[in-house]
Amino acid sequence: MLLCSTPLDEEVFDLVSNDRQSKRDSGYGTINHEDLLAMQERVTRARRQQLATGDLLTREQLRVRLQVTNKGLSTLISAESIFAFDLDGEDVFPSLFSDKRLNLQRLYRIAKIIAPAPPESRLDFLTARSGALGGRAPLELLADDVDYKELRRFASGWASEYSRTSVSFFAGEQVSVPLDAAPIYIAVVEVDPRASIWKRALNALISPGHRKPHEAPIAPSAFVAVIERVTLGHSGKELEAVARCRLDEGRIHVSIERRVQKDVETMTLVMPLEGTTVSDAAEHVFRALSK
Structure with a gap:
């Protein structure tokens, strides 16, 4: 179920829906504040009842049932081997993890x-x-x-x-970010966000998935590839990397800015140009970076 305060980005929405207007008319992707508060209150009451009946366990109750140390339980949590819900500011865990x-x-x-x-x-x-x-x-x-x-x-x-990675292409080398122009090509794939950014970007280009337009255009002499991630349940897109590409005498010169938490990593590379489309060129770059 998707619950977010604003509709998904229009470009991504266009790719995953053939009936955008009807979904907007029906309130798809939005929920008013009063309904949200009422739903949260129902969830809280239900979780309190589940805690009382033993369907949910406190952290200490789960630790005792599993007969592990606090460190051992923390390891399971950090490894995402078990998960919790928030109840009144405390984590509570499904009892099935100790069954x-x-x-x-x-x-x-x-x-x-x-x-x-x-x-x-x-x-x-x-x-x-x-x-x-x-x-x-x-x-x-x-x-x-x-x-x-x-x-x-x-x-x-x-x-x-639950996660989509998109690669959007823009003509020209000096494209501003955030973007204020329509892409000449966009490819989107549903893929595990824990995979490396370059593997996800490569999958967006080579895996069966959403394309707009259907065929990738011929690569201009300069273009920018923007990699973003959309997570269902969250509004907007997360910018992950920008690759500015310039074609020159059978080679592709790439300048990359990658967002890593609050920092920006930069790198440059020069590679032989393969193929004729923007997808061909970027695929070659992403494949090399994902090794």
């Missing part, structure tokens, strides 16, 4: 795979029956080796839907 009837090691591995999704969605994934899994819930597929292998594949695909 000794389950193969907990496999459960923790699945939880790590689906970590890109919000905690509520992750819990629903683990406990809800799925037609794609033969009408079974993921928790039912942990014991059997064949079932577990299928579950891992299914979980990876499911988790990738």
